[in-house]
Amino acid sequence: MPRITSGGPVEPAPAPSRAGVPRGGDGVFNTARAVGPVVGRGGELRRFRVQVEDGIELVAGDVALEIQGILAHPRSWGAHGRGRFQLVADEADFVIRIATPDTADRLCRESGFDTHGELNCETAEGVVVNLRRWTLGSPTFAGTPRAYRHLIINHEIGHEIGIRRHLGCPGPGRLAPVMMQQIKGLGGCRSNAFPYDEEGIYIAGPAVS
Template sequence: MTQRDVRRSGTRLTRRGRFLVTLLCLAALAGGGSLAWATWQDRTASTRRPPAAGAETDPGGAARTEPPGEVSSNPPSRERPDGLDKPDGSKVPAIGSGSFAAARITGSPVGTGTLRRYQVQVENGSGVSPAQAAAEIQAIVAHPQGWAKNGRGRFQLVSGRADFVIRIATPATADKLCAEAGLDTGGELNCETGRGVVVNLRRWLLGSPQFDGTPATYRHLIINHELGHALGLGHLGCPGPGKPAPVMMQQIKGLDGCRSNAWPYAANRTYLTGPTL
């Protein structure tokens, strides 16, 4: 209602009355603006999603054929978008593109027995070269203390059709790929899904705080542990204080008195085992 409306109604206003009406109109306008601002703030706040935590797990499964090429995945929102710190102060990307580039490299078969062909894929935007990662994994598979050199499998790096795929993925994408197999890796761990091996980028670049060795050495443990699952092996425990931890032990969860170890076999080709879990 305006002052003109009041005059038309036949009501006479004093100067003081007109002043009070003006104040009331201004207050109503201000109140409407405040309500609109508060409503916008509430609507904006409702779109923010707090991060969620996940439990640690490092499960296994059996390998099967996975078509090569680019794979798409939509990472979950629970990962921190600012990344994770590396020792040099730079960031490990927490969330990636969800698409993968395959290494275009084919190597010679290593080991004996049934041939298992594997392809290496790296998530786009992770900062890791697919060719370099594939060359490093090929060297891990061919290591004298590995599975292939000790009669536990025959493996070949290929660029085309493969029996299983080894993917290096950001924590968010790794969580999604592992979750599709019912596994919760909590932004931290690797897994073997039945569709191949998923390597968490953070573990690939940083290693593990539980592992007494460099990240490059820890990569041997990652690949050997997950290939062990692909070979049908389950988890093992520590065989005794001071002894080497089996590669099938979940060393990232603690060593229980064992020493860090990244290879299935000792230098003398003795299989490093422990109690079945």
Template sequence: MGKRGTAAPRKRARRPSGRGRGRSRGPLSRIAPVTLALGILSLGAGAALAHWHADEQPVAAVAPAAPQAPRADRSPAAPAPPETDARPAAPPAAPSPSRPGRAAPPRSVPLTGAGTFTTARATGAEVGTGTLRRYRVQVEDGTGIPAADAAHEIERILAHPRGWAAHGRGRFQLVTEDADFVIRIATPKTADRLCLAQGLDTRGEYNCETTEGVVVNLKRWLLGSPTFTGTPAEYRHLIINHEIGHEIGLRSHMTCPGPGEPAPVMMQQIKGLRGCVSNAWPHDEDGRYITGPIVP
């Protein structure tokens, strides 16, 4: 028993299996993790390189399985609006005042405003013949309409070839001070208040003429009228021509002269055309005054 006990360790030391699990396997076991680590690092570097390429430009050798949405941080700039209406995918262009019959896009109209007004710092030349009537233009604060822009638009309306001034019915001049009357553009609530002071119920919809001048409802100025065939810019001609008609002495309203005839500007066209065709000018293209029966 004692000899076997001493011989057994020497026998195990010479076994090949002992070498495989001992010193001869040591270097391999150290190389294997290093090799594995290098492989992982190579894969990681390849993935990082691919990611870097993907951020810079598409990699032609690797086609995606399905189209991918652009990255939010590299999305292209919004396309410019189309120059013509020929592109079906583009939104419709806003109507131009030079295109009759096209409706304007709806705009948000504030029902009430500050109740204070800004006077247009603008002056113009005299137009027309006869008694001079100087006017100034005011716009209620908070409407978003520059007073000077509104004043120059009204100036152009009064100088229109089919307007009052062009046919000897009045002489007008845009001024900043010392005006004979004022044209105010006001929100519906403010317009109602100013008109009601003269005993006129405009119901948040209509314009009126007062002892101080003309009150234009902002809603009508921006949106036009559902009874009027034409743009809001053309309807503004009717607003100004109708109210200035009162200013030059035409106190009575008119009605439709007959089916298919142009409606007189002194007709309250917003309340119905009664068979007439909507019209924004006092005179026709031949210079004839468009008239109709007086409303009793």
């Protein structure tokens, strides 16, 4: 288990460049001291903390507010009754960690996932986000790294709210489901970061293992 330390934002720092994404860190995490409002229209309330590994050019408080904004988006889970979410600084139902690739691999491996220095995962404690994906996005995603972060959070929170199986592409040219592992290929679909389309309809697809 990583050691956890408390710490809040000091001064904003830019996200690291491609060359500046460190491979590993010391496994010590800073916890965002921010507290946010409840977002979402219905369903179970889940409180979450955000932690960022030491030694990377991200500020825990800034990351926490960005994630809160993702969960509050009108096409995300909270807007359609699948759950309510609240950013907290202390006792939480799950934690979202931004970790260097080596640390992410170790945390994910403890839950039985082989993430190859590239992928994110959902563990018993919450979500582990690979710093490389948070910073650089994905070569299969037609959008900026910031837009890709919506996919990261929505996909892993989908697991957190009980969606265990991944989905496949529903058909050529259609939006890829958020529960599709889009980084592994789109199968003819268009990349997409949200569980719902602009009409509020859930974007489904065939179940895959």
